[in-house]
Structures are given as structure tokens and as C-alpha cells.
Amino acid sequence: MTNALIIGGGIAGTVTAIALRKAGINAAVYEAYPPDGTAGTDGTAGTADAATTEAGAFLLISANGMEALRTIGAHQPVLDNSFPAGRADFISNTGKRLGGRPMAGSEEGALSARTIKRATLARVLREEAARRGVRVEHGKRLLAAQTGPDGRVVASFADGGRAQGDLLIGADGIHSLIRRTIEAAAPRPRFTGQHTVCGYTRDAASPPDPDTYAMIYGKRAFFGCTTAPDGEVWWFANTPGAELSKDELAAITPEQWREQLAGLFADDNTPAAEIIRASGESIVATNAYDIASTPTWSDETMVLVGDAVHACAPNAAQGASLAIEDGVVLAKCLRDLRTPRSAFAAYERLRRERVERVVSTSAGLVRRTVPGPVGRALRDAILPRKLERADADGGGADWLTGYRIDWDERVTGEVARARR
Numbered sequence: 377m378t379n380a381l382i383i384g385g386g387i388a389g390t391v392t393a394i395a396l397r398k399a400g401i402n403a404a405v406y407e408a409y410p411p412d413g414t415a416g417t418d419g420t421a422g423t424a425d426a427a428t429t430e431a432g433a434f435l436l437i438s439a440n441g442m443e444a445l446r447t448i449g450a451h452q453p454v455l456d457n458s459f460p461a462g463r464a465d466f467i468s469n470t471g472k473r474l475g476g477r478p479m480a481g482s483e484e485g486a487l488s489a490r491t492i493k494r495a496t497l498a499r500v501l502r503e504e505a506a507r508r509g510v511r512v513e514h515g516k517r518l519l520a521a522q523t524g525p526d527g528r529v530v531a532s533f534a535d536g537g538r539a540q541g542d543l544l545i546g547a548d549g550i551h552s553l554i555r556r557t558i559e560a561a562a563p564r565p566r567f568t569g570q571h572t573v574c575g576y577t578r579d580a581a582s583p584p585d586p587d588t589y590a591m592i593y594g595k596r597a598f599f600g601c602t603t604a605p606d607g608e609v610w611w612f613a614n615t616p617g618a619e620l621s622k623d624e625l626a627a628i629t630p631e632q633w634r635e636q637l638a639g640l641f642a643d644d645n646t647p648a649a650e651i652i653r654a655s656g657e658s659i660v661a662t663n664a665y666d667i668a669s670t671p672t673w674s675d676e677t678m679v680l681v682g683d684a685v686h687a688c689a690p691n692a693a694q695g696a697s698l699a700i701e702d703g704v705v706l707a708k709c710l711r712d713l714r715t716p717r718s719a720f721a722a723y724e725r726l727r728r729e730r731v732e733r734v735v736s737t738s739a740g741l742v743r744r745t746v747p748g749p750v751g752r753a754l755r756d757a758i759l760p761r762k763l764e765r766a767d768a769d770g771g772g773a774d775w776l777t778g779y780r781i782d783w784d785e786r787v788t789g790e791v792a793r794a795r796r
């Protein structure tokens with residue numbers, strides 16, 4: 377039986393492991409951090425991936441991501457640990473409601489988008505992988521990977537350990553070492569010119585309706601929030617700014633973020649500033665990056681999934697869903713094609729166009745986060761009509777969230793060859 381080494385126990389790594397098991401392929405996951413995700417055991421300072429793995433950050437899994445989980449029967453633990461996001465309502469800086477759209481798929485019985493803390497999502501997926509017999513090892517920071525003369529791949533870890541497999545999957549996030557191992561000149565993450573900040577409050581005077589995201593176009597920054605089943609408001613803000621070093625990010629206190637953000641929304645006629653002011657200490661912030669295109673996705677024995685190959689700015693809320701889709705599609709390719717090389721080629725063929733389009737769409741949203749007065753007027757005139765159309769077609773049938781994977785459909789060699 378084929379043995380796959382998966383580097384990274386985040387979203388892409390765990391979903392790939394679950395999907396490979398379903399495809400009858402052995403997989404072991406090697407994760408740098410301990411199970412609580414807060415500190416390395418190998419003495420290595422955390423990178424930006426660690427900052428956002430902290431308990432504070434939350435994310436939205438879109439309908440396409442939930443449906444991809446369903447194809448491998450892994451959606452239930454996520455449903456059990458998240459809450460629904462049925463609709464998004466869009467509000468202008470003047471307080472005018474611009475319209476809304478559903479966030480569920482349009483087909484009968486479709487799953488809706490879900491809100492979940494990022495660390496919770498990774499944990500429940502790791503537990504699900506372990507329940508299905510996947511070995512998940514923590515405190516295993518990869519230092520190097522190489523293919524031996526026998527064609528087997530060897531991974532070396534900071535704790536002195538080694539692992540050998542038939543192939544290696546780089547699910548090691550945006551600062552991927554495997555990306556640079558496959559191609560030394562691989563692109564580095566691109567700073568998008570914004571920070572993403574997450575926070576929580578139980579004291580908001582005007583919380584949004586449950587099951588709904590209020591998406592607020594502030595004059596100087598973007599704000600989104602939803603109400604959890606226990607009444608707590610979960611919010612995020614995308615704010616323009618310069619890239620901050622890890623030390624600079626760590627030095628800014630929640631109080632300072634609160635003051636800065638509340639100031640950015642102070643002139644708007646929306647609840648954003650009040651919600652931010654009512655928030656406590658659990659405010660976390662990160663630089664937002666993306667990777668527009670990675671020229672080389674694989675070599676003979678190694679391949680990339682998730683943020684390691686196509687990081688997406690948070691604005692489209694699609695990075696996690698794309699990571700899930702990658703894992704399912706890669707497992708299908710490895711199930712159906714004879715060699716890793718042909719499976720990797722088919723996987724890239726099936727995924728590249730879509731993921732690059734999503735990254736580019738999200739980058740476009742970053743550029744439109746803070747338009748000038750003319751841009752604002754145009755947006756407020758055009759968006760209501762767009763949202764009306766999306767509302768009428770069920771909102772889930774578009775190319776982005778309406779994407780579905782058929783687990784039973786076979787991947788043929790034609791798909792791999794079509795790449796050349």
C-alpha cells in the first residue's frame with residue numbers, strides 16, 4: 377500500500393489525510409506544534425502561521441468547503457463545533473442597507489457556510505483523522521525533505537527524527553518549506569497591504585441577527601460580524617496598513633488595537649465602532665498575505681496543498697475551503713492514477729485555474745476595501761442590484777461557492793496528459 381507523509385496538521389493536511397484513507401492510501405501527519413497549537417516544542421519561534429493558529433482567530437467555511445467535507449463524510453464534526461452563517465447583509469458607511477444574499481448552496485439539502493475558530497477546526501479535523509486510523513504526530517517540525525536513489529522520500533525533523541514514505545504532501549502553510557524544496561525560486565508570500573483583526577464581545581448594544589453576517593463598508597476599513605448561539609458577537613476588521621514584523625505585532629496590545637480600530641470607524645453611521653469598543657482582551661491581529669501563482673506545484677515525489685501553494689487574502693473567506701477542496705481532489709487523483717507523477721499532474725490540472733481565480737478575486741476585494749468618494753458612490757449604486765440577482769438565484773450557484781466535487785467520478789490519465 378502507498379504510504380504518504382503529510383507535513384502540516386492544519387486544515388489542508390488533515391483533510392488530505394482523511395481523504396487518502398477513504399481512497400485506501402496510508403497517511404501520517406507531522407505537525408510542528410503541540411495539540412493546543414500555542415507554542416512549538418522544538419524551540420523554534422513561531423511564524424505567521426502560529427499567530428493565526430492561536431485560539432483568537434475565527435474563520436468562515438463556505439458552502440463549497442462544507443460540501444467538499446461532505447464528500448469524504450467529514451462534515452459532521454465540523455457542524456458539531458461551529459455555527460451556521462445563513463446570510464450576509466451588506467451595509468454602507470452611511471448605515472444604508474445595500475442588500476443581502478444567502479450563503480448556503482442552492483441545491484436541495486445544501487449545507488450553509490459555518491463559522492468556527494481556526495484552532496477548533498484544525499483540532500476536530502485532526503481528531504477525525506486519528507479516528508480513521510491516521511497517525512498524527514505533534515512537535516514534528518520538518519527541517520528538510522529529499523528523495524533517495526530508491527525513489528523514496530525522507531523527511532527529517534527538528535527533534536532528530538526521520539520518516540520515509542512513497543510520497544510527501546506539503547501542507548505546511550503559507551511559509552511552506554516544501555514549496556522552496558520543490559523549487560528554490562518559488563514565490564514568497566506577498567503582503568496585501570492590510571491587517572486582519574479578530575475580536576469578541578458579549579456587551580454589544582446592537583448585535584447582528586444570529587445566522588447572519590453584517591458586512592460593513594466603513595469609510596476607512598471593512599468590518600464584519602456575526603452573533604454566536606451564546607450571544608457573543610464575533611467580529612473581524614480588514615484595515616489598510618504597513619507590514620508589521622512578528623515583534624511589532626506582539627508588542628501591540630488589545631487596547632491599542634481597540635483604540636486604533638474604533639477610531640477608523642468612528643465617523644461612520646454603523647455599529648462597528650461601538651462593537652469594537654465593547655470588546656475585551658481577546659483581540660488578535662495578523663498581516664494578510666497571498667500568493668498569486670506558484671509555477672511548480674510538484675516534483676516526482678512531493679506535492680503542495682492549501683496555503684503552501686495558493687494562499688488567498690482573507691477577504692473572500694475562501695482559503696480554508698480551497699485547502700479542503702485540494703485535499704479531496706488530490707486523494708481522488710492518487711486513488712485513480714498509477715504513479716504519483718501522473719496523479720500530481722492531474723491534480724494541478726484540476727485545481728490551478730480555479731485556485732488562481734479565487735486568489736485574484738480576493739486580491740480584487742482587498743483593492744476595493746477602501747475606495748474614494750466616487751468608488752463609494754458607484755458601489756452603493758451597483759451593489760444592491762448585484763445582491764438582488766444573487767439573492768434570486770439562491771446565492772450558492774455561482775462559480776465560487778457552487779463548486780462541487782464528485783468523489784465517485786474517476787480521474788483518467790487524459791486529465792494528467794492534458795496539462796502538457
Ligand SMILES: Cc1cc2nc3c(=O)[nH]c(=O)nc-3n(C[C@H](O)[C@H](O)[C@H](O)COP(=O)(O)OP(=O)(O)OC[C@H]3O[C@@H](n4cnc5c(N)ncnc54)[C@H](O)[C@@H]3O)c2cc1C
Nearest residue numbers: 384386387388408435436518548549682683693694695696
Ligand atoms: C486572519 C485570517 C482570517 C482568515 N479567514 C478566513 C475565512 O474566513 N475563511 C477561509 O476560508 N479562510 C480564511 N483564512 C485563510 C485560512 O486560514 C487558510 O487558508 C487555511 O488555514 C489554510 O490551511 P492550510 O492547512 O493550508 O494552512 P495552515 O492552516 O496554516 O496549516 C499549516 C500547518 O502546517 C504547520 N507547519 C508549518 N511549517 C511546518 C513544518 N516545517 N513542519 C511541520 N509542520 C509545519 C503549521 O503549524 C500549521 O499547523 C484566513 C486567514 C487569516 C490569516
